[in-house]
Amino acid sequence: MAVGEASTEFEPVPGVKLASVPCGIKGQDQLDLVLFEFEPGSTTAGVFTQSHFAAAPVIISKDHLAKRSARYFLINSGNANAATGEAGKSDALTCCQAVSQQTGSLPDEVLPFSTGVIGEKLQVEHITNALPDLKAELKEDNWLQAAHGIMTTDTRPKICSRQTVINDQSVTITGIAKGAGMIQPNMATMLAYVATDAQLNQTVLQALLENSVNQSFNRITVDSDTSTNDSCMLTATGVSGVDCNDGPAREAFVELLDDLMRELAHAIVRDGEGATKFVAVEVRGGKAREDCLEVAYAIANSPLMKTALFASDANWGRIVMAIGKANVELDASKIDVFVGDVCLMRAGGREPAYTEAAGAAVMAHEEITITVDLNLGEAVETVWTSDLSHEYVTINAEYRT
Amino acid sequence: MAVGEASTEFEPVPGVKLASVPCGIKGQDQLDLVLFEFEPGSTTAGVFTQSHFAAAPVIISKDHLAKRSARYFLINSGNANAATGEAGKSDALTCCQAVSQQTGSLPDEVLPFSTGVIGEKLQVEHITNALPDLKAELKEDNWLQAAHGIMTTDTRPKICSRQTVINDQSVTITGIAKGAGMIQPNMATMLAYVATDAQLNQTVLQALLENSVNQSFNRITVDSDTSTNDSCMLTATGVSGVDCNDGPAREAFVELLDDLMRELAHAIVRDGEGATKFVAVEVRGGKAREDCLEVAYAIANSPLMKTALFASDANWGRIVMAIGKANVELDASKIDVFVGDVCLMRAGGREPAYTEAAGAAVMAHEEITITVDLNLGEAVETVWTSDLSHEYVTINAEYRT
Numbered sequence: 001m002a003v004g005e006a007s008t009e010f011e012p013v014p015g016v017k018l019a020s021v022p023c024g025i026k027g028q029d030q031l032d033l034v035l036f037e038f039e040p041g042s043t044t045a046g047v048f049t050q051s052h053f054a055a056a057p058v059i060i061s062k063d064h065l066a067k068r069s070a071r072y073f074l075i076n077s078g079n080a081n082a083a084t085g086e087a088g089k090s091d092a093l094t095c096c097q098a099v100s101q102q103t104g105s106l107p108d109e110v111l112p113f114s115t116g117v118i119g120e121k122l123q124v125e126h127i128t129n130a131l132p133d134l135k136a137e138l139k140e141d142n143w144l145q146a147a148h149g150i151m152t153t154d155t156r157p158k159i160c161s162r163q164t165v166i167n168d169q170s171v172t173i174t175g176i177a178k179g180a181g182m183i184q185p186n187m188a189t190m191l192a193y194v195a196t197d198a199q200l201n202q203t204v205l206q207a208l209l210e211n212s213v214n215q216s217f218n219r220i221t222v223d224s225d226t227s228t229n230d231s232c233m234l235t236a237t238g239v240s241g242v243d244c245n246d247g248p249a250r251e252a253f254v255e256l257l258d259d260l261m262r263e264l265a266h267a268i269v270r271d272g273e274g275a276t277k278f279v280a281v282e283v284r285g286g287k288a289r290e291d292c293l294e295v296a297y298a299i300a301n302s303p304l305m306k307t308a309l310f311a312s313d314a315n316w317g318r319i320v321m322a323i324g325k326a327n328v329e330l331d332a333s334k335i336d337v338f339v340g341d342v343c344l345m346r347a348g349g350r351e352p353a354y355t356e357a358a359g360a361a362v363m364a365h366e367e368i369t370i371t372v373d374l375n376l377g378e379a380v381e382t383v384w385t386s387d388l389s390h391e392y393v394t395i396n397a398e399y400r401t
Numbered sequence: 402m403a404v405g406e407a408s409t410e411f412e413p414v415p416g417v418k419l420a421s422v423p424c425g426i427k428g429q430d431q432l433d434l435v436l437f438e439f440e441p442g443s444t445t446a447g448v449f450t451q452s453h454f455a456a457a458p459v460i461i462s463k464d465h466l467a468k469r470s471a472r473y474f475l476i477n478s479g480n481a482n483a484a485t486g487e488a489g490k491s492d493a494l495t496c497c498q499a500v501s502q503q504t505g506s507l508p509d510e511v512l513p514f515s516t517g518v519i520g521e522k523l524q525v526e527h528i529t530n531a532l533p534d535l536k537a538e539l540k541e542d543n544w545l546q547a548a549h550g551i552m553t554t555d556t557r558p559k560i561c562s563r564q565t566v567i568n569d570q571s572v573t574i575t576g577i578a579k580g581a582g583m584i585q586p587n588m589a590t591m592l593a594y595v596a597t598d599a600q601l602n603q604t605v606l607q608a609l610l611e612n613s614v615n616q617s618f619n620r621i622t623v624d625s626d627t628s629t630n631d632s633c634m635l636t637a638t639g640v641s642g643v644d645c646n647d648g649p650a651r652e653a654f655v656e657l658l659d660d661l662m663r664e665l666a667h668a669i670v671r672d673g674e675g676a677t678k679f680v681a682v683e684v685r686g687g688k689a690r691e692d693c694l695e696v697a698y699a700i701a702n703s704p705l706m707k708t709a710l711f712a713s714d715a716n717w718g719r720i721v722m723a724i725g726k727a728n729v730e731l732d733a734s735k736i737d738v739f740v741g742d743v744c745l746m747r748a749g750g751r752e753p754a755y756t757e758a759a760g761a762a763v764m765a766h767e768e769i770t771i772t773v774d775l776n777l778g779e780a781v782e783t784v785w786t787s788d789l790s791h792e793y794v795t796i797n798a799e800y801r802t
Contacts, residue, residue: 051725052733053749083721085734085750118718119751182705182722223704225719226726303624303704303789304583307797317519318626320484321583324452325627332453333486348454349486350520388704393791396708 002155003270003278003366003386011161011172012140014197015039015237019137020149023130025078025116025123031149033127035099035134036073036193039237044070044111045206047213049230056081056088056122057112058231060096064108069202071109073193073233074099074127077150077178081114081122082228091122098128102135115178115191115229116152147176150191153395154180158267162260166252169242171198173256177264181273181396183222184301192217192232192264198253199238204245209234212258216265219383222272223392224301269384274391277309278367282382285374291328292381295372298326306388309368314359316344323372334375339363403556404671404679404767404787412562413541414575415598416440416638420538421550424531426479426517426524432550434528436500436535437474437594440638445471445512446607448614450631457482457489457523458513459632461497465509470603472510474594474634475500475528478551478579482515482523483629492523499529503536516579516592516630517553548577551592554796555581559668563661567653570643572599574657578665582674582797584623585702593618593633593665599654600639605646610635613659617666620784623673624793625702670785675792678710679768683783686775692729693782696773699727707789710769715760717745724773735776740764 017037026032038044046065048058064070074095081088096110114122147157161174175194200208213232234257236244244253270278281300286292299305302322308315319337323330337345340362344354362368418438427433439445447466449459465471475496482489497511515523548558562575576595601609614633635658637645645654671679682701687693700706703723709716720738724731738746741763745755763769 051722052727052731053721053725080718083718083746083750085748087750118721120718184726225703225705225722228722228725302626303793304626304797307794310794311798313798317481317484320454320519321452321626321629324454324629325585326453330453345484347486349484349488388794390791390794392704393708393711393789393794396705397712397714 003275006156006158006267008144008157008159009161010143010159010174011163012143013172013174013195013237015042015239016195017138017140018142018146019134019139020142020145021130021134021137023076024126025076031145032077033130033134034075034146034149035138037138038071038235039239040071042069042235042237043200043202043205044233044235045202045209046231046233047210049227051226051228053083053228055114055229056084057092057114058229060089060092061111061113061231064111067108068106069109070111070235071105072099072103073111073113075113075150075191076127077152078116079114079120079122080116080118080229082118084119084121088122091124094124095127098131102131113191113231115150118228143174143176150176150178152178153273154178154271156271158264158271160260160263160267162256164252164256166242166244166249169240171240171242171253172196173260175260175264177268179268180271181223182225182227183220183268183272184224184226191229194233194260195235195237197237197240198242198244200236200244205234205236208254208257212261215258216261220265220269221297221300221383221385222269266384269386272386273395274389275386276389277387279309279385279387280369280382281385282369282380283372283374284380285376286379287377289379289381292379294328295323295326295374296381296383298322299370300383300385303388309387310389312360312363314339314344314356314363316359319370320345330374331376336373336375338371340369404676407557407559407668409545409558409560410562411544411560411575412564412573413544414573414596414638416443416640417596418539418541419543419547420535420540421543421546422531422535422538424477425527426477432546433478434531434535435476435547435550436539438539439472439636440640441472443470443636443638444601444603444606445634445636446603446610447632447634448611450628452627452629454484454629456515456630457485458493458515459630461490461493462512462514462632465512468509469507471512471636472506473500473504474512474514476514476551476592477528478553479517480515480521480523481517481519481630483519485520485522489523492525495525496528499532503532514592514632516551519629544575544577551577551579553579554674555579555672557672559665559672561661561664561668563657565653565657567643567645567650570641572641572643572654573597574661576661576665578669580669581672582624583626583628584621584669584673585625585627592630595634595661596636596638598638598641599643599645601637601645606635606637609655609658613662616659617662621666621670622698622701622784622786623670667785670787673787674796675790676787677790678788680710680786680788681770681783682786683770683781684773684775685781686777687780688778690780690782693780694784695729696724696727696775697782697784699723700771701784701786704789710788711790713761713764715740715745715757715764717760720771721746731775732777737774737776739772741770
């Protein structure tokens with residue numbers, strides 16, 4: 001299940017080549033190994049999971065990124081190489097060294113990434129044996145294959161491009177992402193790779209990425225669970241020659257980037273495990289943005305709210321319950337609640353004009369916006385989520401069996 | 402579904418009479434109205450929901466309890482009288498006045514309670530019309546009928562008794578509880594009523610109740626959702642003549658009370674919506690109890706952990722993930738994890754001797770203990786939870802339809 005249609009169109013990014021091959025981790029000739037190659041001089045920014053059990057490749061990637069500019073990303077799906085201790089780090093480094101030998105780069109110019117089952121030893125030989133084929137496949141137009149190659153429980157690839165003209169030159173941003181469960185990113189999502197041909201220095205790039213993630217991947221939840229492998233990378237090849245480090249060029253680039261990042265993040269929710277609804281929860285009128293976020297996540301993560309969404313049931317009592325448990329100061333007698341444009345609650349009580357028929361009509365839609373006005377201030381936050389269906393239970397009860 | 406067998410045996414409490422009748426809120430002649438009558442001179446303690454949307458009867462009960470000793474509890478099921486604003490409070494007061502007229506007590510000697518659908522107007526006339534029949538039914542041995550009368554999505558009544566001899570006299574404690582979903586109590590559970598014939602002054606009684614709730618109802622979760630109507634009441638009639646306010650008598654009473662409260666709280670989890678497993682999550686070796694509790698709830702409320710429990714899947718990666726997202730300081734490289742007596746993780750990595758077969762064998766049990774040792778200090782906390790099954794989704798997708 002997934003909500004809405006997904007586009008598979010994209011624009012290649014000058015300065016970026018990719019390849020994806022099956023290496024045998026997922027089996028049945030499924031694509032499960034991906035290589036990115038970036039033009040020398042590219043800059044790369046990254047944000048990573050805050051989990052106490054950050055996976056081995058996350059630790060190695062952060063370390064390598066701090067030392068040098070990245071030339072290669074090596075990504076496998078099917079095995080997360082997480083909770084694997086020192087052996088896991090050693091396995092990730094072995095893979096980096098193998099890429100280094102194949103390509104003539106330095107080992108710490110290679111960033112490793114993994115996604116899949118936690119706690120299993122990485123199949124290093126499967127990966128190193130496939131590297132010659134992988135390198136031979138590197139091409140600028142392999143983005144869609146790469147989007148397939150990083151999938152686990154995803155039902156479809158997530159890919160998105162934006163182009164605009166800045167200083168009379170065309171600038172492209174293209175990104176791919178994966179993730180369907182274990183989704184409440186904390187500083188990043190499962191895996192996302194975005195590249196542009198704009199010129200951006202590393203400090204600016206990191207700032208733009210962090211800002212953009214806080215409006216996109218850090219505002220989505222499928223099941224409130226945070227992955228050990230979350231990584232979101234942004235690379236600028238500079239091949240377009242367009243300097244976007246400041247001024248109007250930077251503003252134009254930020255607008256383009258934020259738009260693309262939001263679409264990729266939404267693509268994860270639309271393909272959330274078992275999702276039949278795509279739901280925006282907007283909380284406004286807060287004294288602080290943190291308060292709005294707390295209330296929005298209380299609603300978006302409530303199992304009772306999510307099962308009501310699955311049933312298209314305008315069960316406004318569950319919205320009330322979820323707001324009520326949020327750990328923030330608020331005045332219940334001031335709160336208004338809307339689903340779509342239908343007012344359910346006014347000033348803390350049932351809106352007299354509300355009818356079950358009106359609520360049922362708006363809940364029947366595949367895409368729903370729940371709006372809560374706390375009427376205490378000016379702050380606003382929005383998070384995006386999916387519903388809790390039988391399919392979610394089936395997927396997660398049967399994942400390993 | 403429910404886990405294990407439930408006893409329906411109980412001992413009456415001298416000084417307490419009860420009755421339950423159908424008044425038409427739940428329909429089909431189901432018991433949905435309950436009256437407790439306490440001997441004059443009884444003391445009552447209570448803890449209530451911390452929800453911002455505390456229901457009207459919760460607000461009235463807290464107010465009445467602060468003014469006088471309670472003589473009557475009036476409880477309806479099927480309608481929560483929550484998020485009903487000023488009209489809801491007025492409806493609750495009307496019910497108290499009607500009980501007052503029937504019994505010759507004062508209106509604020511009556512505490513009202515409601516449980517059921519949120520946001521609907523209370524059917525006051527159904528309740529007031531049934532009061533004469535209800536009063537006529539008052540008897541000491543009607544505890545089991547009362548346990549039925551407070552049920553909503555519960556599949557079975559929850560009732561428990563304890564007796565002991567203190568100062569050569571028999572002392573009895575008997576309690577009933579209800580709740581199956583919207584269960585992560587915050588200072589109380591959905592509804593629980595416990596009474597004893599011990600003599601206890603109100604201050605001591607309140608202290609004993611709060612302490613006991615923090616080891617029982619405040620340590621359970623079915624779905625992480627906190628009700629608007631949570632109330633847990635403890636009444637001491639003093640009819641036994643046994644003074645339990647201090648010394649060894651108090652100690653003996655506390656032991657009995659804590660034991661009974663834990664059993665009632667566990668009964669709610671065992672009958673949790675869709676429950677097929679009863680799971681204790683014990684986190685030890687913490688620097689502070691709050692840290693242990695945070696980690697325990699991160700595991701107990703993780704949808705991915707709960708679906709793995711439903712599938713009897715020893716998916717230890719999900720335990721790792723859940724610990725990893727807990728918002729506390731910890732050292733991943735020190736953590737040990739056990740399911741039953743099987744060690745899955747030692748010092749942050751997979752235990753070398755662990756086998757999937759051993760994990761599968763222990764996960765197949767209906768009752769499971771997950772133990773996490775943080776190895777940082779001496780603090781310990783335990784919470785109890787159930788799994789996330791298809792039945793949970795079915796119950797909550799179809800509750801109002």
